[in-house]
Each structure stands twice: as C-alpha cells, then as structure tokens.
Amino acid sequence: MKDDIKIVVDTIGGDNGAEVCVKGAVEGLKNNPNVKLIYLVGHKPQIEGYLSELNYDKKRIEIIDAREEITPNEPPVKAVREKKNSSLVVGLNLVKQGKADCFISSGSSGAILAGGQFIVGRAKGVKRTPLATLLPTSRKPSLLLDAGANVDAKPEVLLQFAEMGSIYMKEICGVKKPRVAIVNIGMEEEKGNQLVKATYPLLAADEKIHFIGSIEAREIPFGKADVILCEAFVGNVILKLYEGLGKMILSEIKTSLLSSIKAKIGAVFIKDALKGTVAKFNPSDKGGAPLLGLNGLVVKVHGNAKEAEITSAIAQCATFVENDVKEKIITGFQKETIDDDEPDTDQEGNDE
C-alpha cells in the first residue's frame, strides 16, 4: 500500500471560502492515513487562522501562499497563462513538478480544465482529457464522460474516453465489469448522428471494454450503464440538466408541502423518509469530477462544495493513486497509440 500520497487542495475560488477547504482537508487526513501530505494553497494567514482551531498532524500539512484568484468570468486559458501566482496555477504546478499526485479545486471549471491540460499536461498516448462525473441513479452512480472538456471530439477520442471511464469505474468505484453505453437517440446501431454512427463500431470492436450498445437519455437515471459515453457538448447538457431538473422538482415538491396546513403536517411525518432520496442527489460523498488522462489527477469539486465534499475528494484521490489508475490508463494507450498520437497544439478545451 502506498503511503506517500500527496494532494494539493486549492482553498480559493469556492463559494464557501477557505474554511471548508481547510476543515475538509484535515478531516481527509484523518480518514486516509496513506496520505502523507496535503498542500493547502491560498491566503496563508487565513489558512493558518482556520488551522489554529483544529487538531491535526502538523507534519502532514504544508501551506503554500498564493493569493491571486481566477474567477469564472475570466477567459480561462488567458487567466491560467497570466495569473502565475494564482492558487490554481501554483497548485497545478506542484503536480507538474511531481511534488504532488493530485489537485482538488472548487474554483472556475474552465480554468481547472485549461490548467489541467496546459500545466499538468496529458499523459503519453492520451489524445484528449475528458471531464468525468458521477451521476446519481436509482441504482449505483454512473460515470458520465466527457462532461464538458472537449467539444466536437472525434470517434477515436471517444473510444479512449470509454476505456478511461472503464478503468476509473473499476479501480475507483469497484465495479468489476463496467457496462459502457454510448448516448444515442435510439437503440439500434444505425441510429444517431454522424459522430455516434462512426464511434459505435469502434466501441463494439474494443475488447478492453464491456460495450453494451446505445443508451437513450431516458434510461440514464435508472443506472442502465456504468459508463455513459458522449461528446462533451451533449455530456455537459446531461450534467447540467440533471442538476437543474433535480433541483426544480425537489423545490416544487417542497413548495407543495408548504401549500396547506394539511400538507405541512404530512411533511413532518415524511421528513426522515425523504432525506434518503434527497441524499442520493447530494454529491458530497462521491468526491469531485476527475479530469482523466493527465500526468496526475485533477479533481473539480462543486463551486458550492462544503467540507464533506472536499473530504471525499481526498479519499477519491487517495484511491486513485493507491490503485495506480494513472499508470493503468497510460499503459493501455501507450501500446496502441504510439504512432497516432496528436501534437499538443491540437488540444482544445471548451473554454478557450
């Protein structure tokens, strides 16, 4: 078992400030004895202030002072290039330099994607680095990828995503034989747009994955596949509609439970039972969204992440390193893509 795992936690950029990051990191250290060191990057005096109230092993935390912030409103690539002293850039550089294995941030999605690609860099053989995310379903969570990193990607890129997603679900989520499905608008092989039609046979011929065919979007919430493969534009729509529709329905139900005295009485009785349902849609125990295929793990947690989500992202990172997921991804691709790797300049995030 690896016991020298090092993780960077970016404490700037989240809606809930540095406090939840610091507390979540300390809790993560307690839960994961194999994590040797956590770098807390951000406003040093502020971080020290929060730490002073907590019990933790001082040898296992190092504070890096980097106070500049990249906001979601800035063009990400430009911001990452110019704001050399931002917590995000400084933190990602720790991974690039091999001082850390993983990076966790609740900051600007675009900057995390761009920074992950440009600073940490793609692993050898990887054509593109997809953003993956776990979606709650009526069964176990499914991994959706690409959830927004590489729009207009090509079939052979999607094929790699399917393989990375399979490895991730196997190694991180313990799914023995992950079922891979491609998002489509019908179930038959001849259905779909040009991209899906071209990708389908590649998936069907790939012996490294357990491809089960097309999945229609209406089946996604019922956990019919473990890896939900799609192009980034479609994936981002799925991810955001999931969030928005879940929020809207639960809010409508809440409103209706306050609509009459009778309903209010009933609400008291059903409160405990409903908690379980709501919890299923609470991402805090599932870690964050990993950007896969990099020379290290970059994890995007929600902008409104609280302590628990940071803590679970640390467990996610620890498992990632422990199970050698990066190496497993690279090993697969180096063999097969030694001749057709594309130059870095061709890399395109959706936020450029």
Added chain:
Amino acid sequence: MKDDIKIVVDTIGGDNGAEVCVKGAVEGLKNNPNVKLIYLVGHKPQIEGYLSELNYDKKRIEIIDAREEITPNEPPVKAVREKKNSSLVVGLNLVKQGKADCFISSGSSGAILAGGQFIVGRAKGVKRTPLATLLPTSRKPSLLLDAGANVDAKPEVLLQFAEMGSIYMKEICGVKKPRVAIVNIGMEEEKGNQLVKATYPLLAADEKIHFIGSIEAREIPFGKADVILCEAFVGNVILKLYEGLGKMILSEIKTSLLSSIKAKIGAVFIKDALKGTVAKFNPSDKGGAPLLGLNGLVVKVHGNAKEAEITSAIAQCATFVENDVKEKIITGFQKETIDDDEPDTDQEGNDE
C-alpha cells in the same frame, strides 16, 4: 372564425388501443365546435364498436378503414413507403390531398416523422421540419425544438427553427414576445461547439425573433426562455432525460413514502398537495409534439396517451388552423428563402 377544420385521428399504434383515441376524439368534437369533421382511421368494426357507446354528432365523424400497423421496430422510411394501407399512411394522405388540415397519432415516432416529411411534405421555403415539444418548467411550459427530427442540422436550419418556434409559441400558447435561447454549455457568445458558435450570430441578427442568448441546460427547468433551440440530437437527449429523470425522482419519492409507517401516514396528508406537482409533469393537457413546417400540422402524442391527451391535441390542432399558423410560417420563409431552398432529396430524418 374558421368553422370547417378537419382533423385526422390515427387510432392504431398507441399503447392504449383505439378506445382512447375514439373517446378522446368525441370529447374533442364537443369542446371545439369549429372542428367540422374528425376522420377516425383504423380498424372500422372496432371503431364502430367504441362509437356505438358514445353520444356524438354523426355528421362530424367519418371512419376510414385502414387496418395495417407500422410498429416502432420497423425502419420508418421503408415502412411508410411500403405499408400503403396502414392507418398512418392513409391518414397522412388525407392531409396531403387537402381533405384534412391536421393529423394526430400515438404511433411510431420515426414513422410519423418520416411520413410527415415524405407524404405531407415541407411547406414552400421550409428547409427542414423540426419536431417541437412543450417541456414543463417551474413557470409556463417552454417549447423545445428540434426534439429529434433532423440530426446534424446546419446553422441556417436552426435559424428557421427559432422563427417557427416563436410563431408557434405566440399563436398557440399565447406568449406575446417569446424569448428564444440557444442551448449552450456556457453563457458567453464565444462558448459552445462549432454549430452553436456559427448559429449564435444569425440568431442575434434576426429581427423576427426575440433572442436572449445562450441557455445552459440547468436553467431549462426554470422557464428562463419560451423557445429552447437546439440541434436534434441534443434536443432528443433533453426531452428524454426530462422524462426519465422526472420519472425516476418521482418514483424514488414514492418508494420513500412507503418506507415506514410514519412516512405512510405522512403520505396520506400530502397526497393532495403533491398532485399539483405531479400534474405539472403530466403532458395530457398540453396536446402533442408538433412537426412544424409541413403542408399541414402533424402531431405526435405519447405512445401511452390517454383520452385527455387526444382531446387536448384536437384543441391544439384547432388553434393551429384558426390562427393560420401554417400560413404565418410559410409567409415568413417564402420571402427570405426564395433562392436558397434545398431539394427534397437532401431531407434526412433521424430514423432513416
């Protein structure tokens, strides 16, 4: 006021059989005195059997015997070409021949799309015929289009869809100045895939619509736009995820309400209040999904449509004809597209 509206109701292909179609049609006649005639197409003796139990004006119903069925498992274009005596083909031909204005069916989506395009045909000036559908939101319903008819469509095609959608929302749903938004993965103009980036400026320059910019999928359930514009693959994913996720969440809540005696007691109290929320997701009072831009109106109702959905689809058709929506669509396009109309052979449904 027009009082000679003629509507075809296909009684074959729905999950609930001909009975709901016949009953829904008779109810629709009562509610819409300006509907002069409804053709009930299908198994004549069966239709006569259901009619014999109902009170209706015999002059306003004509039965057309056409017993062949097109199933969802058949390749739609082939089926529409070969099954000349199917209720679907016979019914669509009534519209083509000018004997009816509108066609309503709960049969195979693919066959309805293909048949609408090939039999009824595109109106002059219309490049493509989008499938539109009303999505429930926390405010009024929004019109999503294209919900699945024309995958990989071009920017100028999407522009027409935006105009058609605006006219539909104005004339059928009474929205005075429909807000049009394009589905995107970020809010800024430079965000998106190639298609969205190319379409955005066309929309922004179009004075016939009230374009409000991009909409992220998480905002769709909150009614931030009246017309939700997107390419058909994305639209179909949105439509189906809406259905699936709504179904999953409501089913999870139902399960949790049965999970303990306490919750069961509460459920009795909240039942009435929750009905309102569930009803919002019930499509039966909103008519069906129109295929716009044809020489007539073709409406796809849900496969599991009950009487009420057929009845409301009849009201939808009556309003469509009364308000001259077809003419309003054609008038707009004939002027502007007189030179760049594309040949029919270029037409492609997603189900070919």
